[in-house]
Amino acid sequence: MTASKRSINQKKLAPYIFIAPAVIFFCLLLVYPILFGFLLSFQDWNLLAREASFVGLGNYAKALRDPLFRKSLWNTVYYTLMTIPPTVILSLILALMINSRLIRYKSLFRVLYFVPVVTSMVAISFVWKWMYNPRYGLINLALEAVGFTGQSWLSSPTLALPSVAIMMIWQSVGFYMVLFIAGLQGIPETLYEAATIDGANRWQTFSYITLPLLNPTIVFILITSVINSFQVFVPVFVMTSSTTGEPGGPLNSTRVLVYHLYSIAFRNLDMGYGSAIAFILFAILLIVTVLQFKVVQQKVEY
Amino acid sequence: MTRRNSLERIILGTLLLLGGIAMIVPFVWMVSSAFKPLPEVIKVPPTLIPQNPTLDNFRTVFTRVPFSRYFLNSTIVAVVVVFSTLFTSSLAGFAFAKYDFTGCNVIFLLIVSTMMVPFHVIIIPLYIMMHRAGLVDTLLALIIPGLVSAYGIFLMRQFSQGIPDELLDAARIDGASEFRIYWQVVLPLVKPALATLGIFTFMWNWDSFLWPVIVSDSDISRTLPIGLSTFGQQYASFYNLQMAASLVTVTPVLIAFLMAQKYFIQGIALTGLKT
Numbered sequence: 001m002t003a004s005k006r007s008i009n010q011k012k013l014a015p016y017i018f019i020a021p022a023v024i025f026f027c028l029l030l031v032y033p034i035l036f037g038f039l040l041s042f043q044d045w046n047l048l049a050r051e052a053s054f055v056g057l058g059n060y061a062k063a064l065r066d067p068l069f070r071k072s073l074w075n076t077v078y079y080t081l082m083t084i085p086p087t088v089i090l091s092l093i094l095a096l097m098i099n100s101r102l103i104r105y106k107s108l109f110r111v112l113y114f115v116p117v118v119t120s121m122v123a124i125s126f127v128w129k130w131m132y133n134p135r136y137g138l139i140n141l142a143l144e145a146v147g148f149t150g151q152s153w154l155s156s157p158t159l160a161l162p163s164v165a166i167m168m169i170w171q172s173v174g175f176y177m178v179l180f181i182a183g184l185q186g187i188p189e190t191l192y193e194a195a196t197i198d199g200a201n202r203w204q205t206f207s208y209i210t211l212p213l214l215n216p217t218i219v220f221i222l223i224t225s226v227i228n229s230f231q232v233f234v235p236v237f238v239m240t241s242s243t244t245g246e247p248g249g250p251l252n253s254t255r256v257l258v259y260h261l262y263s264i265a266f267r268n269l270d271m272g273y274g275s276a277i278a279f280i281l282f283a284i285l286l287i288v289t290v291l292q293f294k295v296v297q298q299k300v301e302y
Numbered sequence: 303m304t305r306r307n308s309l310e311r312i313i314l315g316t317l318l319l320l321g322g323i324a325m326i327v328p329f330v331w332m333v334s335s336a337f338k339p340l341p342e343v344i345k346v347p348p349t350l351i352p353q354n355p356t357l358d359n360f361r362t363v364f365t366r367v368p369f370s371r372y373f374l375n376s377t378i379v380a381v382v383v384v385f386s387t388l389f390t391s392s393l394a395g396f397a398f399a400k401y402d403f404t405g406c407n408v409i410f411l412l413i414v415s416t417m418m419v420p421f422h423v424i425i426i427p428l429y430i431m432m433h434r435a436g437l438v439d440t441l442l443a444l445i446i447p448g449l450v451s452a453y454g455i456f457l458m459r460q461f462s463q464g465i466p467d468e469l470l471d472a473a474r475i476d477g478a479s480e481f482r483i484y485w486q487v488v489l490p491l492v493k494p495a496l497a498t499l500g501i502f503t504f505m506w507n508w509d510s511f512l513w514p515v516i517v518s519d520s521d522i523s524r525t526l527p528i529g530l531s532t533f534g535q536q537y538a539s540f541y542n543l544q545m546a547a548s549l550v551t552v553t554p555v556l557i558a559f560l561m562a563q564k565y566f567i568q569g570i571a572l573t574g575l576k577t
Contacts, residue, residue, distance in 0.1 A: 014480035015401035022394035023409065025450035030416050033424035033431065040426065047433070097318055102311040111563050112322035115329070118559040118566065120509055122527040123548035126534050127332045130541045136344045138331050145347075174325070175570065182571035231420060234511045238531055258422055258512070265426050266516055278423045285420060 041275035048269055059276035069277065071252050072260040075161060079256060080229040082165040083172075088221060091173045095180030096210075110181070113174035121171075125238035128167045129154065132239075154239055157253040164235050164254060172228075176221050183217030184210070219296045223289055230285055233258040257281050332552075335545035336360075343542045359546035363533070368521050369550060372529035378441060379525060380507040383448035387503045388496055390450050395458025396488050400470060410459070417452045422512065429516055443517040444525065448507060454499050461495035462488065498569040501562070508555060526551050 041059055045052040063069045098109050116124065131138045132153040140150030153163045187210065195205045233256070240254045241247035246263065248255030255263075261281065265274030330350070335343050336359055338352045363369055397403075398410045428447055429438075437443040465488060473483045489496070511527050518524045524532070530551050537543045559566055 010480055011401070011474070012403070015397040015403045015406070018397035018401075018480075018484070019394045019409065022390040022413075022450050022455055025390065026413060026416075026452070029428070029447055029450060030419070030424065030452070033427035034416070034419060036427040036430075037424055047430070094318075094321065097314050100314060102307060103314055103318065107564075109318050109322060110567060111560070112325050114563070114567060115556070115559070116325060118505065118555060119329075120527055120530070120548075120551050120555065122509075122511060122530050122534075123332075123552045124328070126530070126544050126548050127328045130335065130544065131328060131331060133541070136346065136348070136541070138327070138348070141346065141348060170325070170328075178567050178570050227420070231422065234527075237511075237515070238534070241535055261422060261425075262512070262516070266429075271426050271430065275426050278426060282420060282423050286418070289418075 037275045037278060040272055041279050043272045045272040046269050047271055052272070055272070059273045060280065062273055063276055063280055068252065068255065069260060072248075072255045072257050075253070075255055076230055076232070076257045079161055079165055079232060080226060082162060083168050083229050084222070084225050087169050087172055087176060087225060088218075090169065091176035091221075092180050094173065094177045095184055098177070099181055099184045110174075110178065113177055115174070116171045117175045121234040122238055124167070124171060125235045128163075128235075129239045132163055155250055157251045160240060160250060160254045164232075164239060167235060167239075168229070168232065172225070176225065179217060179221055180214070183214050187213045215296070219292070222296070223292055226288055226292065227285055230281070230288075231258050232256055233262070237262075332545045332548055335542055336549045337546075338542055340540065340542050359542045360550065362543055363547045363550065366537075367529060367533050369529060369533075369547070371521055372524050372526045375441060375444075375523060376508060376525040376527075379444045379448075380504050382445050383507050384500050384503045386445075386449045387451045387454050388500055391454030391458045391499065392462075392489065392492060392496060393484060394455045395460075396462045396484055396492075398455070398459045399462035400465065400467070400488075410455075413452050414456050417456065425513065425516065428513075432517055438517050439519040439523050441523055444514055444523060447513060448503075451503065454503070457495060457499055458492065461492045465491050497565060501565060501569060505555075 042054060042056060043052045044055045044058065094113060097103065098106055103109070132140075134140055134150055134152045134155065137153075139153070144150050151159055154160050191209050191213075192205060195209055200208070236254050236256055236259050237247045240249055246267070248259050248263070257277070258281070261274055261277045264270050264277060334348075334350055334352060337355045337357070338349075339354055339356050339358065342349065342353060398406060432438050432443045432446075437446070469487060470483055473487050478486070509527060510525075511531075514523075514525050514528045515531070518528050521529075530547050533547050534544045
């Protein structure tokens with residue numbers, strides 16, 4: 001009797017002990033910092049000055065007035081608009097091609113396209129920076145070989161951000177392709193057989209079966225890709241830094257939101273304003289995600 | 303009909319192959335540049351196979367900066383973080399899935415809801431905490447934020463739910479303690495999920511940049527990506543050195559990926575859609 005009682009007690013107590021490590025770390029490393037950061041965003045606090053003062057919404061108002069913040073917000077939106085449509089369309093086309101019954105060596109192709117995804121982002125950025133070199137880089141040499149004029153790519157204020165975008169499309173296509181393939185394989189074969197019997201052509205099969213049934217995958221991919229591209233940092237940091245100025249150039253044309261946050265908080269040590277930027281970015285991401293859900297869900301209900 | 307099919311197969315295959323070559327070209331360019339001496343690197347037209355192949359670039363990389371130290375730092379951080387994440391996630395995930403206790407759902411929802419909060423939101427407060435604790439520029443500062451993962455807890459709970467209750471009760475009747483049930487019954491059953499979570503935690507960590515670039519100030523705590531970035535900026539016009547350093551950084555992960563690519567891709571397809 002005592003033994004069974006002990007085991008019942010143990011069964012009641014055990015889950016609390018099991019979740020304890022996770023919950024303790026969680027409070028210390030996530031919940032507390034989130035609250036702390038939120039409070040910080042209402043304070044004027046330089047890490048060196050040590051004196052914090054409450055400024056209400058001052059930091060948020062500062063962001064609205066800060067031309068560099070507005071510039072980096074616009075750059076981030078522009079970058080997102082440049083990367084997402086080509087990435088999603090290309091990865092869907094690749095997935096459809098690899099998933100085709102006519103293609104052999106499927107896993108070889110999947111691996112080929114997936115290699116950039118697992119490669120260190122810093123290394124990739126250096127390789128592309130070298131390829132974009134106006135004088136000796138592979139891209140200009142190739143362009144000149146077929147009769148085009150070379151571009152100044154990363155040192156041009158109009159081309160620098162598109163150059164980063166092109167690299168990121170190349171880098172992430174394989175990732176979304178794998179997600180699309182998984183989505184495609186979840187569509188029951190019988191539906192396609194039925195469509196063939198009914199005499200549907202390929203375009204009809206694609207637009208009435210594949211696309212609608214792929215909708216959950218598309219929603220997921222759109223949401224993750226927007227969140228990812230709003231947080232772009234490494235390629236900007238590595239590719240656009242020069243010996244003369246801080247990254248984000250030329251003329252702040254590649255200064256993106258996370259870089260601006262980094263620069264304000266860890267170069268200027270303006271922790272209060274930096275936190276406000278962090279929460280503005282968080283709010284933007286939440287709104288964009290909710291909007292995407294709303295828009296796409298309406299389309300599903302047909 | 304069959305002729306049309308074979309024509310289509312050729313077109314599709316060619317397109318896929320061309321795209322695949324485009325994926326590989328930057329890597330070929332990197333490898334080729336890494337083995338060339340500086341004059342050959344900036345030769346026009348470029349050579350694909352180095353005319354005077356040399357290992358000097360690698361020698362320079364390893365003597366000018368402590369690259370092996372960066373490598374060691376990256377490994378220590380990634381290994382500790384992976385094991386901590388696997389342990390805390392599987393233990394908590396099991397508790398949330400298989401026990402009915404007060405606050406179970408509320409706590410779980412709270413944990414899952416933080417998955418929406420991007421990391422940059424907590425980066426400033428985390429830095430201040432590390433600063434106050436005197437941990438800036440130590441490996442601990444790199445490890446601590448990775449000790450627990452909301453995503454990991456979520457994933458492990460989903461997988462633990464599939465374990466039959468009868469199995470756990472049978473172990474209880476046999477007199478096993480609750481922890482022993484976790485250790486000897488649950489863990490072996492959730493191995494596939496642990497493998498996936500482990501691989502991805504490792505990858506994210508190995509490649510993480512924003513946090514390390516903030517807390518690492520010197521070679522003592524620099525990880526590979528940070529070391530590579532600092533090195534590349536120091537030798538900005540030595541493309542041969544940059545490519546050699548990049549190649550050194552990339553190779554171990556690429557080898558690991560090529561050996562375990564099936565698990566990588568399956569894991570992405572599985573967990574990517576489940577969250």
